[in-house]
Amino acid sequence: MIYRPGVRRATLAAWDVLCWGIATIVVVGARYDFVITNVQWTSVITYYVVSAALLVGLGYATKMYRGRFRVASFEEMLGLVALWLAVTVVSVAIFVVFDDSLPRGIAFLVPVVALFGSAGGRWFYRILRTRTHGTLKTSQKTVLVYGAGDAGYQLLRLVLMSRDSEYRIVGFIDDNPGKRNLKLIGVPVVGNRDILRDAAVTLEAECVILAIPSATGEFVGAVQDAVESAGMEFLSLPPVTEIIGGRVSLGDVREVEIADVLGRRQVTTDLGAIADYVAGRKVLITGAGGSIGSELARQVHKFGPAELVMLDRDESALHAVQLSIYGRGLLDTPDLVLCDIRDEEALRAIFEAHRPEIVFHAAALKHLPMLEQYPAEGWKTNVLGTLNMLQLSKEYGVSRFVNISTDKAADPTSVLGETKRLAEQLTAWAAQDEVGNYMSVRFGNVLGSRGSMLHAFNAQIESGGPVTVTHPDITRYFMTIPEACELVIQAGAIGGPGEVLVLDMGTPIKILDVARRMILHSKKNIEIVFTGLRPGEKMHEELFSEDEERSTTSHTAISCVQVPPVDPSELGDHRLGRGPR
CATH class of the missing domain: 3.40.50.720 (NAD(P)-binding Rossmann-like Domain)
Structure with missing residues (x-):
């Protein structure tokens, strides 16, 4: 597999020129049974040389062969079509003005056949590369991705294309019945949340990555409980507001934080x-x-x-x-x-x-x-x-x-x-x-502010406890x-x-539930001690006074x-x- 950029780009240009030549031969054979005059043969050969020169020249000028696009990406396909169209228009114009002996079928059929060959070669390269990187390494974790949407698809592509990824994706979990038979780059949707435990055993999955950046905190907490009860590690992509430009990267994958469960909501701003x-x-x-x-x-x-x-x-x-x-x-x-x-x-x-x-x-x-x-x-x-x-x-x-x-x-x-x-x-x-x-x-x-409840709970858990809560029924708002x-x-x-x-x-949350979740996630046996309400402290906070309209x-x-x-x-x-x- 070629990975040196200069060699790979030259290979792409050579492949396109080769496809154009093969397409020329195919069209002459299929359309004319190779029965054309000597003058037309000369025009056909000249047409191929001119088209090849235009292909390389315009491709270089438009950076098509200078790494402008990822190979076999949707963006490259659009660029390829634009390049082919430009070469076709210019070459036809040249031969209309200077040499009208070129058969018109050659001028219009060759680019179409060549485009199929050029695009097909790129897709074949991508499939080979994907399968090469998809082989299991001993250091990789077998992963189920929760969410077969756009973020999950981006994550799968990144894992397959990365030579040093620590993950190997073996299946998707998605609660949408319409995705039951879906496959993304050969990786199937194996079921919904109810089959997590069975999927972990059948596919030998060690980890689940939640790939739904817009998920609510309540949803994240429910999935976390299901994953950890099945004995798997739970990782997540951050909220959509924290993903730069809406594009997922492998570096975005991280452990689920308590803030994801308590305050993960998509905020819309003007x-x-x-x-x-x-x-x-x-x-x-x-x-x-x-x-x-x-x-x-x-x-x-x-x-x-x-x-x-x-x-x-x-x-x-x-x-x-x-x-x-x-x-x-x-x-x-x-x-x-x-x-x-x-x-x-x-x-x-x-x-x-x-x-x-x-x-x-x-x-x-x-x-x-x-x-x-x-x-x-x-x-x-x-x-x-x-x-x-x-x-x-x-x-x-x-x-x-x-x-x-x-x-x-x-x-x-x-x-x-x-x-x-x-x-x-x-x-x-x-x-x-x-x-x-x-x-x-x-x-x-606010979650995570200096001196906040979460910091206090984390410190108490790290030191072995106990975790102190003022009252078993006390609630607070969180953001x-x-x-x-x-x-x-x-x-x-x-x-x-x-x-x-x-x-x-949002909805007020019981502090006791937060303490229990953090202790459960720490996998430690920590005692919870109730200390009683402090002077001036409310059992339940309010956002509005009684006399406020x-x-x-x-x-x-x-x-x-x-x-x-x-x-x-x-x-x-x-x-x-x-x-x-």
């Missing part, structure tokens, strides 16, 4: 609306080193802002986000700002230097038990820090201000909830002056960080002044409520009357 208000603008993100702030920065950067200013009081976090966005972490550029939002004077210097047009305010203290112990700290950051940002944004003409809030602001029972509720009300106050579009976005827990940030940016496009946009968090927006995953504005002069009446304990 990219045009987002680009309209972000592209070419100066954007400031506070708390840019945090989980939400850093993902916001990464997503906003993709829309091409004129300047992206990232502010945080944690220098290590700023280093990490700069590295993730720009591939370097020198911390020597003015777009990285080390500053505390409590410091109004320092903030003013930042606004004066950068003159931001859009602000995403993600900086906050968020850990409920800690703020219950130190409520004054929550007041200084979540309330006064937000007020500093709002007043300076109004003073410097910020056109759009998005305050990141939390579901704990709905009917608050904790310091965190009270301070974030006040931040929403201050944002509504700032929106009254009509200096710009000032709004809040409220959502629940992945990318999902939340996509909707936050979208909310900034559709929200009105003073509104609180509330993200659809929910209304819809133009986005199905975003709702809207109004909160009463609070003037800064009235903050004394709302001040938390608790000091450090």
Whole structure:
């Protein structure tokens, strides 16, 4: 099998020239029984030489023979047809003008026959190569692919064409009855989820790869349970939003994460609306080193802002986000700002230097038990820090201000909830002056954020347990960080002044079920201990207060409520009357 690019490309050109010659002989024999005049024989030979020269010349010029297409791909077939058409038109034009003795049947039949031969040779090469790479190596895992759709087909092609793939696909699982008799490149659909255990035994499968990037978390969890109960390893392709350009690669295959089960939902965003208000603008993100702030920065950067200013009081976090966005972490550029939002004077210097047009305010203290112990700290950051940002944004003409809030602001029972509720009300106050579009976005827990429940559970499982859960019936809303940030940016496009946009968090999930699934996946014998609800902690979170009237927006995953504005002069009446304990 030829793998050197130069030799392979020359071989393709030689094959096409050979097919054209064979086609010429076939057509002369089949159409004219080789009975043509000497003058016509001369024209036929000249026609072949001219056509071969055109084929190689145009093929090289159009990069057909310089590796433009993958051999025997659909794209190459289209390119081949275009090349053949061009050679036919040019050669016919030449002979019409300079030599009318060429039989017309030769000019029009030879390209058709040659095209079949050229394409057939390529397909035969592809079949040989596929079978060569499809042979089992001792280090390969035998794999069932769950999902015989486009992603599964792409994955199969990659495995077959890769010389060092660690997988060998022996069958597909698909729940669609219409695919019961389907074969993809010779690999059959062996059945649906119900036959997983039998298929594992019959085909000696060691692993199942879920190739449905748009699958819901509930579906992923159900398949994971079925696969692991059958004694097989379970791998997956990531959600469709994480697959670059919609194209699958072998590097995308990974172990299933708990976030896939809890928060895997496809988020639809209006990219045009987002680009309209972000592209070419100066954007400031506070708390840019945090989980939400850093993902916001990464997503906003993709829309091409004129300047992206990232502010945080944690220098290590700023280093990490700069590295993730720009591939370097020198911390020597003015777009990285080390500053505390409590410091109004320092903030003013930042606004004066950068003159931001859009602000995403993600900086906050968020850990409920800690703020219950130190409520004054929550007041200084979540309330006064937000007020500093709002007043300076109004003073410097910020056109759009998005305050990141939390579901704990709905009917608050904790310091965190009270301070974030006040931040929403201050944002509504700032929106009254009509200096710009000032709004809040409220959502629940995000999976994988720093200090989140998943991190705590993982640490407890790694250390041998026990895993601590406050109450067996406690529930929470969950969303992945990318999902939340996509909707936050979208909310900034559709929200009105003073509104609180509330993200659809799906169905609340029992924390106990999450703990059990993580322990089961770890294959360890870990005890679960119930510690009791902490001060200010709710049994079930709410996204809306009882007195809030929910209304819809133009986005199905975003709702809207109004909160009463609070003037800064009235903050004394709302001040938390608790000091450090």
